[in-house]
Amino acid sequence: MVIIVDNLDRIPFRKLDGARSNHDALYIEHGEQLRSLRCRLVYTVPIASLYSKNVKVLTSIFPDCRVLPMIKTHTPQNQPWPEGLATLRRILAKRIDLDEVFEEQALETLCAESGGHPRILMTLVRYACEYAANRYPQPIDANAVDRAIARFTSEYSRSVPEEYFPLLARVSRAKKCDNDDAYRDMLHNLIVLEYMNGLEPWHDVHPSVQRLAKYRGALSDV
Known part of the structure; x- marks a missing residue:
């Protein structure tokens, strides 16, 4: 028997006490309980968790973590795929x-x-x-x-904070995300999407965000 627990990746990120988050509380602090059922289990995990400083702890509990990337619609050079x-x-x-x-x-x-x-x-x-x-x-x-x-x-x-636009312009140029809270939030909220090019992941700004005037202004400043 296989149990698939879907949509957990949509749980909103929330800081708890100290450096803990609600994602850490679920997958790390209660990871052993999640694994305790005697059957095959598939849990969806917020992609931001795989970019957190606790990712090594997470993968020690769930050693077979896999990222399901976006379906590639274009290349890193912005050519249609x-x-x-x-x-x-x-x-x-x-x-x-x-x-x-x-x-x-x-x-x-x-x-x-x-x-x-x-x-x-x-x-x-x-x-x-x-x-x-x-x-x-x-x-x-x-x-x-x-x-x-x-x-x-x-x-x-209405959902992209003002301070994100210069960071998004950098993503557009480099096709990579830094590993910090802002970029993790962008990944979680689908402001930035992750793709795969062979074994190497790359990132790009969602097409709808690219249409925003504030994004285009930030891009011209990079």
């Missing part, structure tokens, strides 16, 4: 008839703007469906997709 975009299309094709629901360019834009995160892709598709409702039975077009992206970008604009 057709294989990843095709994977996102297949995810959608298992749920809807792509030819009937989307205009081709609208579909391509949605996949790219998701940043390779399936849950974000579904959110963008839902928004686009709402904006295209008056076009039914015509397929979703670029206008509906642009409005969906603008809505999602607006949501990000």
